[in-house]
Amino acid sequence: MMNFIRKYRRRLLLFLAVFGPATITAMADNDASGVATYSIAGATLGYPVLFILLIITVLLGITQEMGIRLALVTRKGLGDLIRERFGVRVSLFIFACLFLANMGTIIVDLAAVKTTSVILHIPAIPAMIALIIISFFFVTKGNYKINQNIMLVSCLFYLTYIISAFRANPHWVLAITNLVIPHGVAITPEYIRNYIIIGLGVLGTTVTPWGQFFISSFAFDKKIEAGRLKYSQFETYWGAFLTDFFSFFMIVATAATLYIHKIPLISGEQAALAIKPFAGDLAGTLFAIGILNAGFMGIVIVSLSTAYAFAEFFGLSGGLDTNFTKSKIFYIIFLSQLLIAGVFVLSPNVSLFKLVIASQALNAMMLPFIFYYLLKLTNSHEVMGAHTNSVFQRRFGVVAVVVISIASLLALIFTLIR
């Protein structure tokens, strides 16, 4: 008996030791742009969008697992490997894709902070500036352990979405059954068109290009040993489940209120404001606090991932454990993204609502390129040794690349035709 407990405790400790990268990456998927996208998806499409959420969860789990396995087996990041195996051209191209997609996400995150701070009666511009400064100090001055704990604690804020969803009194049976088969709505051409474009947005906000880079470099920063691969793999699946567990409640909360009552969303962040009449003041306020927190998480993690990727592609020293002077370029890239986003959000002529779905769909459109190289690397015996992809992973990956490419093309065509 004692043996059993000892063994069990050892297992738990091992799991906790590697706990972090996958959960943080997965939870940061629910950044403010994520919340906005899920809200728009719930409000515009109702429960049927939950169907793709389940598939996306599997895709997230599988691709994140590839990422962490790649990092632990090779002791290199995705950026390192792309540069070393595919050269400068591919590196520059992928970095450009990543930078564009990330800029979009950071801008949306910051815009969400701006909008929600109004709801919470906090002055918007000082709030944004404060957030940028806090983010910078958080990353430059903090050490790895503290940062990770802050990130993990702020994940608790996501519980607010569950409360909001329950207060919205949703049709639970319809919600659950829609996970398996989409039904319960009138299927019109307009609906299908929206389903593809917004669905792509949901995909792009859940399975992100930056997530692929972040998980490998973060795992490396945490110095997880290759021997602990199994625990890390388990954590990635757990993280994927966790992130979409919360996404589920976000979609349910808006589907139960805004979609049912046919109230169009003018802005993703205004979901918080819009659900108040149906779900009560508390739910609305909690939703707003959740978005504020999600905005902070998103800004820090997404801009960090660009900097990580840059450091890997071009071989500079970088990472949370090195001090400021040593990885100057790393931090300059990190900060400049925050500043660009700040300037963008403060200029009044930008339609931020359109930007939400557009930026997340852009994220999704970059995925086939990144998956292509991720698959090439994780399929390669030369790179992975005994840890290459299983047949299922390989096939699932290829199908995902094809399906996402087709959906991206369709979304582009629909947008242009309009």
Place this chain on the structure above:
Amino acid sequence: MLFYSDLIGKLVYSETHAPLGYLQDILFLNGDTPRVTSIVVTEQGHHREIPITALRAINNHIEIKRGEENNTKALSIAKVLLDKQIIDLVGNKVVRVNDIVLQDIPTLSLSGIDIGFSGILRRIRLERIIRMILQQFHIDPPLQLLSWGDILTLELSGGQIKLKHHEERLAKIHEEDLADYLETTNVQNVEIFLKSLGTQQSAEVIKNLPVNYQVELFQSFDARKAAELLECIEADEAVDILLALERVKRDKIMKILPTEKQAAFHQLMTFSRTPVGKIMTNEFCAVESHMTVRNIMKFIRRNTSDFTSLGAIYVLNRDGQLVGVFSPHELLMQDSDTPAYKFMVAEPIVVLLTTPIEVVVYKLLKYKITCLPVVNREKKILGIITIDNVSDILRKKIL
């Protein structure tokens, strides 16, 4: 200076001008002088290794002679160097390898690594265009090169590109070491490298370079830059360089210099000195670089029977230019089939006809050698000065 990325993808032709395929990779022997051993040519997915000894010309295209043996143990640039991470002594990431610098004097070998942004631009074939655009705004982006001498070659065989020192020291290499390294490359290489240094550091490096390099460099600098550099160099060394330059150029530079410097330089230049031409001797032995030890021995026996002494044997290239030197002892230690270029010391120390005799003496003593070749601007040997020739002057100085 050749860049790896400029060569890759070029068509390789046989002697009969039949295309053999595209250049895919270059293999080299790891070591302090990483000589290129062979090139990998690919044609329709089929790779083929061709030894470098078969190489006839590298111009717009690459031409090779027919069939020779393969070489093992060689490392591949594409697999071991290009795009790989460079780390410093304690394992910190420094930068990645963006391109490789090759030199073809005396034999094709790797001389350094491009770690700068120019290297990335060159790889995507945009360097020339972007340089042209930047030059419109009078910006001349410096090349960031790392010399081969900075890399721990032992680690390279283990798959790591590790620097010999800590990251911060990169820009603070000792100037004499730098000059030593630069001596083994050609003058264009030096010029490009100097662009990445500040004036003071450039001056320190130039000071330690051989005279013929100094002359070539200063001929290419405009008068203002030349004057700036000369101000940073000690007066006697500066005068040596000035005297070696053409009169017009020298006068131009002198005009720009501050008055007190002008006066100091002037005084030194008019110093009573014995012209080198008067004391030098034409009793020297020069051989061609491809001659084998056996032939050189024969040559020496036949041609130097009337010599009073033989301190050094000079090596000339096909154009008759001085490219190396070795001592009789070094000669005796070699196998009789070894060609001269394999064991000679490249880029020997030289003086010019205009060099003040004090400087000649100084050099003989500084480098602890018994004779110095006197060359003209085309690097052709005019004669040599041995320690015997200057013994009178030495005696006068000491006694």
